[in-house]
Amino acid sequence: MTRKAGRSRDTGIDARILAVAAEHLSRDGYQAMSLAAIAEQAGTTRQALYRRWPGKAELAAAVVTNMADDGQAITPADxxxxxxxxxxxxxxxxxxxxxxxxxxxxxxxxxxxxxxxxxxxxxxxxxxxxxxxxxxxxxxxxxxxxxxxxxxxxxxxxxxxxxxxxxxxxxxxxxxxxxxxxxxxxxxxxxxxxxxxxxxxxx
CATH class of the missing domain: 1.10.357.10 (Tetracycline Repressor, domain 2)
Known part of the structure; x- marks a missing residue:
């Protein structure tokens, strides 16, 4: 018996949550950052947010990772x-x-x-x-x-x-x-x- 594939993850929701979370983290600070407020502004539910990031620390860490600087140090000619x-x-x-x-x-x-x-x-x-x-x-x-x-x-x-x-x-x-x-x-x-x-x- 063939199992049906599960619903694919909506990466658009991920991007919206991360963008809103970055705004809240910058504006309100880590302590005051509200996951409920982030979910509401991102147009999703708290359950959907928690399925992706189980807590505030994980979401804040994801925000920081999302803005990572991947440039490499090189020896410049000038x-x-x-x-x-x-x-x-x-x-x-x-x-x-x-x-x-x-x-x-x-x-x-x-x-x-x-x-x-x-x-x-x-x-x-x-x-x-x-x-x-x-x-x-x-x-x-x-x-x-x-x-x-x-x-x-x-x-x-x-x-x-x-x-x-x-x-x-x-x-x-x-x-x-x-x-x-x-x-x-x-x-x-x-x-x-x-x-x-x-x-x-x-x-």
């Missing part, structure tokens, strides 16, 4: 231009609706450690790895000081954006270029492509 491009990509990502507030949610004490760990592994670490690879390539190529503090420079790359956001000082459109130029000079950067310390106006 580290300075690669730095500008990476910062421009960061600017596009963090400017998307809900992304900046999601960072705040991840820093809340009430966020599940598993969710925070997944966010770091899937979003933060790939970006930092690519930025560090760019800075390391510049050092290996003799384009920056051999003793440059790349750990501090790495934090400066994205930290300046968050600092301005906290101060309600909107970053300018040319933030990637200005930030890259400042970091490049701070670590003794010289060509090709980047601004040379000797090119700075003297008092």
């Amino acid at each position: 580290p300075y231009r690669a730095l500008v491009a990476e910062l421009a990509d960061f600017q596009r990502g963090v400017s998307m609706p809900g992304r900046l507030s999601l960072v705040g949610t991840m820093l809340q004490d009430t966020t599940q450690p598993e969710v925070l760990a997944r966010y770091r592994a899937r979003v933060v670490v790939p970006r930092r790895s690519r930025l560090l690879a760019i800075l390391e390539a510049a050092r290996v190529g003799g384009l920056v000081d051999a003793d440059a503090d790349l750990e501090v420079a790495l934090t400066m790359c994205t930290g300046s954006w968050y600092g301005r956001a906290l101060a309600e000082d909107a970053p300018p459109p040319d933030w990637p270029e200005r930030t890259a130029a400042l970091i490049w000079r701070a670590i003794g950067g010289r060509g090709p492509g980047g601004p040379c310390p000797d090119d700075r106006p003297r008092p």
Whole structure:
């Protein structure tokens, strides 16, 4: 006797739930995120949501996984231009609706450690790895000081954006270029492509 195939999973519902959950997680934080409210806004039932994700932690983790950064760290031919491009990509990502507030949610004490760990592994670490690879390539190529503090420079790359956001000082459109130029000079950067310390106006 041939068994009838079960009803196929509606991936459209999955996408709607994840989109709404991302909005709620960013806006309300992990603790206040309501699965009932998410199901209602996504146009489905709580039962349908629970069949896919058994609890809030699993759904929040799925949201983070869904926005994973899959870019790989490579050795760039032109580290300075690669730095500008990476910062421009960061600017596009963090400017998307809900992304900046999601960072705040991840820093809340009430966020599940598993969710925070997944966010770091899937979003933060790939970006930092690519930025560090760019800075390391510049050092290996003799384009920056051999003793440059790349750990501090790495934090400066994205930290300046968050600092301005906290101060309600909107970053300018040319933030990637200005930030890259400042970091490049701070670590003794010289060509090709980047601004040379000797090119700075003297008092």
